[in-house]
Amino acid sequence: MTTTTWTRRGACRTADPELFFPISHTGPRGQADTEEAKKVCRACTVLRNCRADVLDNPPEYGVFAATTPDERRTLRARRLNPN
Numbered sequence: 001m002t003t004t005t006w007t008r009r010g011a012c013r014t015a016d017p018e019l020f021f022p023i024s025h026t027g028p029r030g031q032a033d034t035e036e037a038k039k040v041c042r043a044c045t046v047l048r049n050c051r052a053d054v055l056d057n058p059p060e061y062g063v064f065a066a067t068t069p070d071e072r073r074t075l076r077a078r079r080l081n082p083n
């Protein structure tokens with residue numbers, strides 16, 4: 001499956017794009033907004049493809065593959081240094 005194939009099936013394609021770019025990921029409001037975006041990702045049929053892609057080419061901002069930028073950095077660091 002190519003990237004262009006799976007991206008066409010992303011649940012975010014039909015969601016409000018602003019949902020994936022909350023002003024903050026911290027604080028009660030930021031966490032609630034982030035969780036709302038993550039819920040869409042967790043129900044997405046291409047989550048695994050998306051996760052692999054965002055760990056290879058991590059976007060600097062926003063929620064992708066049910067991860068925040070900080071979570072992507074942590075996952076990438078673990079992948080590079082699993083011990």
Ligand code: SF4
Pocket residue numbers: 007009010011012013040041042044045046047050051063064065066
């Ligand atoms: S996992 Fe999230 S960001 Fe990735 S394609 Fe699906 S809805 Fe979009």
